[in-house]
Amino acid sequence: MVTNEGKENIDAISCFGYCKDCGEIHELPSELAIPHCLELMAQLGEHRRIDFDVALEDADPRLSTDGLYTAMRGRMFGILVCQDAEGKEVILRAFSSRHNGVWNVSGWVPPLVDEHRFVAEVALGNLDIHPLTDLIATLPKESKEWYLKIAERRIVSHGILAKLNALYEIHNFRNEKRSLEAAFYLEKGIPVGTGDCCAPKLLNYAAIHHLKPISMAEFFWGKETASGHRKEGAFYASCAEKCQPLLGFMLCGVNNLIH
Ligand SMILES: [Zn+2]
Ligand SMILES: [Zn+2]
The missing domain is CATH 1.10.287 (Helix Hairpins)
Incomplete structure (x- = not known):
């Protein structure tokens, strides 16, 4: 289900950040990632678990999505459409932070740490x-x-x-690697959980594996947040507090990659 709210911002550029090295904003468009997100929503809705690649009898109970509908509420999921060195499309998917305390799930990009x-x-x-x-x-x-x-x-x-x-080691698309502190743009303290959202996980994986990012989109799945600001099936930009100050560095070089 995609809410009207989700549809309104469906074409927006949702992944961007100011790069202090270049003195400009780097960005990735969302459009091509949207259909893959809709497909992922359908899979999450149908299987009600995030390890839907494995047979039901092999499913890990911790990877059920039931927890997303409790007081713990929903979380963000993201898709990054990439191209490999041969120009073949590669679809990466991520869940934000940990799922029920689980960090690494087959079929999903790993955490940065x-x-x-x-x-x-x-x-x-x-x-x-x-x-x-x-x-x-x-x-x-x-x-x-x-x-x-x-x-x-x-x-x-x-x-x-x-x-x-x-x-945390933060990679970009100029083969550079920085600490979280050096990559984070703002002077003020780094919020807890920075680097654990979908966008940094997806981009870091792509950079390490020499994949060229083409499009990214992130959506919320589960019970809406207490404030009601995030609703199931709606798309949202990478967060302003933790992600945008990192994304300028992480997206650097993304548009100049020759594949
Ligand atoms: Zn974030
Ligand atoms: Zn740059």
Whole structure:
């Protein structure tokens, strides 16, 4: 089902970002990816799981889409139409972030980070954070020591986030590779979850595998967001907070690729 809202922005350029190296906005059109998104919506609607490539008896229960209709609500899915070196069309698909905690699903592009390294880093970070949280709970609220420990915990958690961010390697179409921090355009802090949306996953995979991106579109699937801003079957531009500041770097060189 495609809502009217989805149809209105169906032809819009939805994947773009300002590239500070070139001093211009790089972009990818959506049009060619739209029919593939509609097909993916039909598959998700019919099978109600994201591992619909495998037979039902082999399906992983964690990959059901039922969770998208609970209080956890829906998520974004995306398609990137590419060309390989022979000019053959290659269709990539992505789900944003993790699906029920699952990072890697056959038939979908992988995350930018190594799952095991990320989980190990989070576990290490918790070893530092949890004792502080426990200690803070024992201190008189708004006492001098309470404030000191709250500040210490903030510093420790920033350090953990920096370590997690350091696991991301961002590639573009000029064979360049940057850290998340170096690729992110805005001066202000990098939001948690940057690099986990569909657009960075799709573009990073294409860049690493020498595929030329032609068209990208992203749509929302599942129960609408609490704010009602995202509805099932509607298309949306890559997000302004996490993706657009990355996409300028990631799309750099995309229009000059010779295949
Ligand atoms: Zn995003
Ligand atoms: Zn550029």
